[in-house]
Structure formats: C-alpha cells, structure tokens
Amino acid sequence: MTEIPTGAPTGARADEPDPAQAPGAAAFPLTRGCPFTPPEGYRAMREEGGLTRAAIPGGKHAWLLTRHDDVRAALAHPAASSDARHPAFPALGDGEQAVAAELRPFIRMDPPDHTRVRRMLVGEFTVKRVRAMRPAIEEICAEQVDHLLAQPTPADLVGEYANRVSTTVICRLLGVPLADLEFFRRITSVSGARGSTEAEVTAALGELFGLIDRLIDEKAAQPRDDLISRLVTGPLARGEITRQSLLSQIGITLNAGHETSRNMIPLAALALLHHPDQLDRLRADPELWPGAVEELLRYLSVADVIPLRVAREDIPVSGGVIPAGDGFIALLAGADHDPEAFPEPERLDITRPQRNHVAFGYGAHQCVGQNLGRVEIEIALRTLFDRVPTLRPAAALADLPTRSASAIFGLDEVPVTW
Numbered sequence: 001m002t003e004i005p006t007g008a009p010t011g012a013r014a015d016e017p018d019p020a021q022a023p024g025a026a027a028f029p030l031t032r033g034c035p036f037t038p039p040e041g042y043r044a045m046r047e048e049g050g051l052t053r054a055a056i057p058g059g060k061h062a063w064l065l066t067r068h069d070d071v072r073a074a075l076a077h078p079a080a081s082s083d084a085r086h087p088a089f090p091a092l093g094d095g096e097q098a099v100a101a102e103l104r105p106f107i108r109m110d111p112p113d114h115t116r117v118r119r120m121l122v123g124e125f126t127v128k129r130v131r132a133m134r135p136a137i138e139e140i141c142a143e144q145v146d147h148l149l150a151q152p153t154p155a156d157l158v159g160e161y162a163n164r165v166s167t168t169v170i171c172r173l174l175g176v177p178l179a180d181l182e183f184f185r186r187i188t189s190v191s192g193a194r195g196s197t198e199a200e201v202t203a204a205l206g207e208l209f210g211l212i213d214r215l216i217d218e219k220a221a222q223p224r225d226d227l228i229s230r231l232v233t234g235p236l237a238r239g240e241i242t243r244q245s246l247l248s249q250i251g252i253t254l255n256a257g258h259e260t261s262r263n264m265i266p267l268a269a270l271a272l273l274h275h276p277d278q279l280d281r282l283r284a285d286p287e288l289w290p291g292a293v294e295e296l297l298r299y300l301s302v303a304d305v306i307p308l309r310v311a312r313e314d315i316p317v318s319g320g321v322i323p324a325g326d327g328f329i330a331l332l333a334g335a336d337h338d339p340e341a342f343p344e345p346e347r348l349d350i351t352r353p354q355r356n357h358v359a360f361g362y363g364a365h366q367c368v369g370q371n372l373g374r375v376e377i378e379i380a381l382r383t384l385f386d387r388v389p390t391l392r393p394a395a396a397l398a399d400l401p402t403r404s405a406s407a408i409f410g411l412d413e414v415p416v417t418w
C-alpha cells in the first residue's frame with residue numbers, strides 16, 4: 001500500500017510545520033496498480049478519516065477527500081472555488097494553473113462568470129438534443145469499427161477506434177472540419193499531461209486556438225447547424241462574450257469532450273472483456289446497456305483528479321474542516337469506491353441499484369456534456385461488441401502502459417484481436 005503523506009493531522013492549518021515536506025515523503029498523485037481500480041492508498045485515506053493532507057507537485061499542499069458524502073458536500077459548498085488564479089489552487093501539472101488562470105475556461109471559473117458562460121452551452125447538451133445526435137453517433141461508430149476491422153491484428157483499440165470515435169463526435173457537434181484525426185490527440189496529450197510546461201501547454205493550445213479563431217470568422221460569414229455557429233451568431237454577436245473568452249470556452253469543450261471519451265471507451269471495453277459474465281448478460285439483454293454504462297462510469301472514474309478547488313471559507317466535512325485559503329481535491333474514484341455508498345465497490349455489477357456516482361463530478365461544475373458522454377460510450381461499446389463478437393485482449397492487463405501522468409486516467413494502448 002502506498003503511504004500518503006498525511007503531514008499535519010487532519011483539520012490542521014496550512015501554516016503549521018508539515019512532516020510531508022520531509023525528504024523521501026511520498027507525494028500525490030498516486031498511481032493505479034490495476035487500471036480498473038483507484039490507487040490502493042485511497043482506501044487507507046478513507047478509513048483514516050477521509051480528509052488527508054498531501055504534498056502535490058510544485059511544492060504545494062492540498063487536502064484530499066475520499067469519502068462519497070464528503071466529496072459531494074464539499075463540491076456543492078458555496079465556498080468551494082474553481083478559480084485557478086488563487087495561489088493555493090491545487091493544480092497537478094506544471095503548466096496547468098498558469099494557463100487556466102490566463103485563459104479562464106469556465107471549468108475554472110466561479111459564479112457569476114461561470115453561471116453566465118455555462119448557460120450559453122447547457123442547451124447544446126440537453127437529453128433531447130443528444131437524442132437527436134444518436135443516428136450520427138451510430139454512423140460514426142459503425143464507420144470506425146469498419147476501420148478497426150481493416151487493421152491487422154493485434155490492433156490498438158485506443159488509436160484505431162476510441163480516439164477516432166471521440167474526435168469525430170466532438171468535431172461534428174462543434175462544427176470543426178476533420179482534416180487530421182491525430183491533431184487533437186497531439187494537442188490534448190500535451191495540454192492534459194502533468195509534465196507539460198507552461199510554454200508547451202501554451203504552444204499546443206495556441207495551435208488549437210488558431211484553428212478555432214479561423215472557424216469563428218468562417219461561421220460568422222456562413223453559419224451552419226453546429227455549436228460554434230450558434231455561439232458566434234448568438235452570444236458573440238450580441239456582445240455577451242468576448243472573442244477571447246469564446247475561444248477558451250470552445251477550446252475547453254473540445255478538449256474535455258475528446259479526452260474523456262477517448263480514455264473511457266477502451267478502458268470500459270477492456271473491463272467488460274475481463275468480466276465475461278457481465279458481458280454475457282449484456283449480450284443476452286441489451287436493455288441492460290444504460291445501467292452498465294453508469295456502472296462502468298462509477299467503476300472506472302477516469303476523471304478522478306479533475307475537481308480541483310480552493311476553500312474560500314472553512315468547509316466542514318466528516319473528518320474535520322478544510323481550512324479557508326487551502327486547496328483541496330475531491331477524488332472522484334475515492335468517492336465512487338466508498339463502500340458506505342457502493343457495497344463491494346471493487347465488484348463490477350452492471351445491475352447495481354446505486355446510481356449516485358460522481359464520475360461526472362457534483363455541484364455547479366458537474367459535467368455539462370454528461371448526456372452526450374453517456375450516449376457516446378454506450379453506442380461505441382454496443383457497436384464494438386455487436387460487430388466484433390470475438391473481440392479479446394491481446395496483451396496481459398499488467399503489461400498495458402497507463403496514462404497516470406495525464407489529467408484523465410486511461411491507457412496509452414489497448415491491443416486487441418478477434
């Protein structure tokens with residue numbers, strides 16, 4: 001089990017001497033032993049009170065929350081700030097905080113700015129609108145399974161399927177022409193990697209913003225039926241958002257929508273292949289798919305370390321108090337594997353009755369694209385397993401390289417055969 005530097009006892013102030021600074025002290029983030037389950041250290045943190053002080057990159061400290069009740073209470077607390085401009089903001093990547101503070105994507109804003117921007121986008125992701133996108137998503141997944149099947153085996157489920165599906169879906173929604181499928185993979189692999197410097201993140205996003213900037217002009221001149229056209233002819237034309245902010249908001253939506261499904265689809269496929277009893281049940285009764293997607297979201301919780309916050313005031317949680325002025329991270333995989341909320345949390349059970357997972361976060365920033373995410377994951381997995389019934393892993397689980405250094409958890413490659 002990995003030791004987390006609990007440092008000062010839970011509930012202590014940030015300015016007290018901190019043993020976590022001792023040379024050799026383990027640091028957060030922790031890595032997953034098995035790609036399906038949270039780092040082993042989360043269990044100990046939860047059992048020790050669920051409020052743990054840890055050393056994070058950049059010489060800072062943050063409080064880690066691992067209990068389901070605490071994660072929800074803290075993320076819903078009005079004093080929980082997402083503003084990356086605060087010095088205590090617990091960014092895990094070198095370039096992440098500086099770039100977020102400068103570009104101000106709405107995921108890193110507080111009300112009323114956050115509310116204003118989110119309102120502009122929320123209508124794009126309603127259940128009704130996502131339902132209307134189903135045929136297009138089905139067509140995209142069918143085309144990409146054709147592509148996968150045309151590859152020699154073993155083929156990589158990430159590069160030859162999931163990345164292609166997630167990129168095509170998000171680009172279709174936004175109205176971004178798909179010249180280069182590798183373009184987004186390259187950008188997000190830099191912007192979402194913890195080791196990227198501020199200069200590297202800025203350069204990668206500069207390329208993306210250049211593309212979006214040109215699209216804004218094109219769509220203003222000739223609007224189409226897509227998200228960017230609607231934002232350009234609506235809020236931008238009415239002066240409700242600046243062009244610079246619009247660039248950031250489109251950029252974060254592209255990034256978030258691409259990276260999450262790209263990682264979730266192959267990991268979920270692999271989880272089902274390693275739980276053949278669950279896959280057999282889905283094959284026998286396709287009505288079980290929506291519930292299976294919820295369970296896979298909980299079980300895998302790929303956005304584990306996305307909710308980064310600063311407590312503007314003291315925030316009480318079950319294990320103590322997050323002191324005003326300190327950063328905290330609401331660990332979604334910790335919450336989603338809390339046995340108090342999900343009995344036998346390490347068991348994948350597609351008919352699990354508990355659906356109150358926090359894989360999409362909780363509170364004001366809860367994933368704005370969740371309806372799309374659910375439908376995309378379901379169709380991508382169903383199409384894959386329907387069309388490739390003999391699909392099987394072509395490498396041992398322990399040999400797969402994990403993307404532990406990226407903001408969204410995933411696997412670099414998932415070799416499969418059929």
Ligand code: HEM
Pocket residue numbers: 082106107108118170252253256257258260261264302303306307308332359360361362364365366367368369370372373374
């Ligand atoms: C597997 C699928 C997905 C997962 C697990 C996921 C997870 C999350 C989480 C945990 C948050 C909350 C961040 C926070 O509290 O700080 C979030 C926010 C967000 N997500 Fe997703 N997401 C998924 C799919 C998508 C898709 C498909 C899109 C867009 C097309 C998207 C766009 C966004 C945006 C723009 C936000 C910021 C919302 C806000 O701050 O108000 N996500 N997502």
